[in-house]
Amino acid sequence: MRYIILFLSTLSISLNAQQITGNVFSDGEPLPYVNVYLKGTSKGTTTDENGFYKINAIEAGNYTILASFTGFQTQRKNITVSSNTLVINFDLKESGLLEEVVVTGTLKAVSRLESPVPVEVYSPAFFKKNPTPNIFEALQNVNGVRPQINCNVCNTGDIHINGLEGPYTLVLIDGMPIVSGLSTVYGLSGIPNSLIEQIEIVKGPASSLYGSEAVGGLINIITKLPENAPRFFADSYVTGWGEVNLDLGYKANVGSKASLLTGINYFNYNNPIDNNNDNFTDLTLQNRISIFQKWDFERKNQRAFSLIGRYFYEDRWGGEMQWNPSYRGGDEIYGESIYTSRFEALGKYQLPVEEKILFQFSYTDHDQNSVYGNVPYLAQQRIGFGQFTWDKTLKNHDLLFGTSLRYNYYNDNTPATVEADNIVIPSLFIQDEIKFHEKHTLLLGTRYDYDKRHGNIFTPRIAYKFKPTKNDIFRVNAGTGFRVVNLFTEEHAALTGAREVVIENDLKPERSYNINLNYLTKLYTKSGIMIGLDASVWYTHFTNIILPDYDTNPNQIIYDNLDGKAISQGVSLNIDVMFSNGIKLLAGATLQDVSKTENSITERQILTESFSGTWAASYKNYKYNLTLDYTGNIYGPMRLPLLGDLDPRKENSPVWSIQNIQLTFDGLNNFEIYGGVKNLLNWTPNKGNPFIIARAHDPFDKNVDFDSNGNALVNNDPNSPKYNPYGLTFDPSYVYGPNQGIRLFFGLRYTLN
CATH class of the missing domain: 2.60.40.10 (Immunoglobulins)
Structure with missing residues (x-):
């Protein structure tokens, strides 16, 4: 039964x-x-x-x-x-690799696959794999991009793209230039991660659309539309060194036609540490706040109208461990103290006409009150930018006409600035994207700028895209770039007083000519693995380039237009792999040769690595709501600024790597808990060197004797107070990586959608 x-x-x-x-x-x-x-x-x-x-x-x-x-x-x-x-x-609709909408390459919103200009795109999720207090540090995991610290004491720096110095990188927020020289670091600080939609990076000249500074590349920070942002978010973490970072934000409707997005970033580090025992702070102490607001207005026919405002204030200092503000500007205890106050305003407004005409503007006001030992540096920089663009589509032609006006004001207290730099630069540009066939696209563009100091400046470019299949794209880009130099907005080493600044001649605008070949593809395997490949080969030739000469005289920095040529060339590869078991891998490698040739002598440029690599590996265990992220980078040797033949420090840096690991738990409603270890290898640049800062015990050179030419004299008597066996002076510019070693971090996020 x-x-x-x-x-x-x-x-x-x-x-x-x-x-x-x-x-x-x-x-x-x-x-x-x-x-x-x-x-x-x-x-x-x-x-x-x-x-x-x-x-x-x-x-x-x-x-x-x-x-x-x-x-x-x-x-x-x-x-x-x-x-x-x-x-x-x-x-199914595609997502993730290669499908992002980009705007940077052509000033128009297009699919990354359809853009004739190669654009790299990074989402907030990418930067969450290794949380940092600012975008400047976060870019350490982007292939071909390196945050360069320029001073061991104050830790300010700039962004290198494909081995080129920071002044060649233009930074934008929502397509508007907000950074130039003096404010490179500050433009990348204080924007909460949760307010960022994506970051777009273009490598190579983009001056035909963006003008000066876009010589080596550009970084465009795209902020969220208020409707896409969370209703409220909070993200805070602390580290074992005592760093505290807090991001807060919310969105709200103001009436029936306006929405408001507000973000606040606060960072504090007030714990002097000297692990390398040179009596100088390894990490600059900082107290920073940034307040960001974005207004978005609803209009007829979905015409755009938005306004952005940001205020940034920072008090940072580094120096001898016993320094306090009472020593500021004196010659008893050495310290570098910087007070920065910065305001930014940006906006865009689509005119109420049938044609698609857009007005955009940006304005930055940067005030810096700083002292480097007993050398004051007081600077003001104001940049205003206004631009009209007319987007016109005809048969097989996607046209863009534009005109812009840029106002630059700069003044400081250095002897090199006899009077304030006050200049207005008008510009015209035109771009035509011609679609011959669904597989063939040609982009032609040119820009005209007039600078009364240098006359007429033309910057043409051409781009060609061939798409033989749905998943394969070949691109060829060629163009020119230019940069009008304002020396003292860029070179920290010129301000410290450690070396005399010498300007040989009137400086002419720098020009560059570039060609870039790019191949983009995605592959699918039977086992459910998707692979994205992005490979590029580039060549950039510079004329009139201005490179700081540290070698001719160890007590001077000599600036002049190079009587010769400078070249940046190389190859890079990004690979993005998504496995069916939940593992994701993003890895990149760059091989590059950045050199200068003068008087038939070719040598590598200073502080430029020959190769670099980055990676970010992630695994998500859905059952336990855990995500493991392992990120890192590796850099090849770079030539370093020595003070002379007797300087015992290494002439070239070793191969070095910064690696991090993070574990995130998201099993609670609206909450994420994360923590991990930064700089797992505990690498710092003092390893293998007798010292990093030259004559850290005598920062005002009180015990250095000089000859009639200003060169430091050797003193081999160890009993003498002027003992100086290497003939050195105080110099903190020998730096190529962070002095901050291994540390734990722990954080908490809350998001209310």
């Missing part, structure tokens, strides 16, 4: 068991190897080579069926199983 009941039960189940079949497509094409399964059950399968799937033996009832594949948005449907065969089809 028992067996009869079991048989009848089995028969009943089989009679009630149903079948689900269907096809999975993407853009009308069958998609193979897609995972299709019923949520909360063990029932599932994978589509065949024709995108077909079949799930058998399903009991009648209500289910949620999902179709997921690496690189595509997971699609789910609620279904009711009641008949023998239920047909459910899916049409």
Whole structure:
């Protein structure tokens, strides 16, 4: 009897068991190897080579069926199983690799796959893998981009792209230039991660659209639209060194036509540490606050109108461990103290006409009150920028006409600035994107700028895109760039008083000529792995380049236009892999040769690595709501600024690497808890060197004797107070990496959508 009941039960189940079949497509094409399964059950399968799937033996009832594949948005449907065969089809949309919308390359919002200009895109999720208090530090994990610290004492720095110095990098917020020289670091600080939609990076000249400074590349910080931002967010973390970082933000509706997005960033570090025992702070002490607001207004026909304002204040100091503000500006205890106050305003307004005409503006007001030992540096910089663009589409032509006006004001107290620099630069530009065929696109553009100091400046460019298949793109870009130099907004070493500044001649604008070949593709394997490849080869030739000469005289920095040429050339590769088991890997490598040639002598430029690599590996365990992130970089040797032949410090840096690990738990509603270790290898640049800061015990050179030419004299008597066996002077400019060693960090995020 028992067996009869079991048989009848089995028969009943089989009679009630149903079948689900269907096809999975993407853009009308069958998609193979897609995972299709019923949520909360063990029932599932994978589509065949024709995108077909079949799930058998399903009991009648209500289910949620999902179709997921690496690189595509997971699609789910609620279904009711009641008949023998239920047909459910899916049409998946791509996500993740290569599908981002970009605006930087052409000043128009287009798919990254459709842009004729190669643009690298990084989301806030990328930067969360290694949380930092500012974007400047976060860029350490971007291939071909290196944050360069320029001073061991105050830790200010700039961004190198493909080995080129920071002044060649233009920084923008929402497409508007807000940074030049003096404020490079500050423009990348104080913007909460949660307010950033994405960061776009273009490597190579972009002066035909953006004018001066866009010589080596540009970084565009795209902020969120208020409707895409969380209602409220908070993110805070602390480190074992005593650093505290806090991001707060919220959005609100103001009336029926306006929305407001507010963000506040606060960073504090007030714990002097001297692990390398030179009596100088290893990390600059900082107290910083930044307040950001974005207003977005609703208008007829969805015309754009938005306003952004940001205020930034920072008090930072570094120096001898016993320094306090009472020593500021004196010659008893050495310290570098910088008070920075900065205001930024940006906006865009689409004119109420049928044609798509957009007005954009930006204004920055930067005030810096700083002292380097007993040398004061008081500087003001104001930059105003206004631009009209007319976007016009004709048959096979996507035209962009523009005119802009840039106002530059700069003044400081240095002897080199006899009077304030006050200049207005008008510009005209035109761009035509010609689509010959769905596989062929040609971009032509040119820009005209007039600078009364230097006359007429033309910067043309050309780009060609060939798309033989849906997943393969070849791009060729060629163009020119220019930069009008304001020396003392850029060179920290020129301000410290450690070396005399010598300007040989009137400085002429720098020019560059560049060609870039780029190949972009994505591959899918039968095992569900998606691979994205982004490879580039570039060559940039500079004329009139201005490079600080540290070598001719160890007590001087000599500035002049190079009587010769400078070249930046190399190859880079990014690989983005998404495995079906949840592991994601982003890795990149760059090989480069950055050199200068003068008087038939070619040598590598100073502080430029020959190779570099970056990686970010992530694994998500959905069962336990845990994510593991392992990030890092590696840099090849770079030539360093020595003070002479007797200087015992290494002439070239070693191969060095900064690596980090983080674990994140997101199993609580609205909360994320994260923590980890930064600089796992505990690497610092003092390893293998007798010292980093030259004559740190005598920062005012009170015990240095000089000859008639101003050169430091050697003193080999160890009993003498003027003992100086290497003939050195105080100099903190020998720096190529952070002095901050291994440390723990712990953080908490709260997001209310």
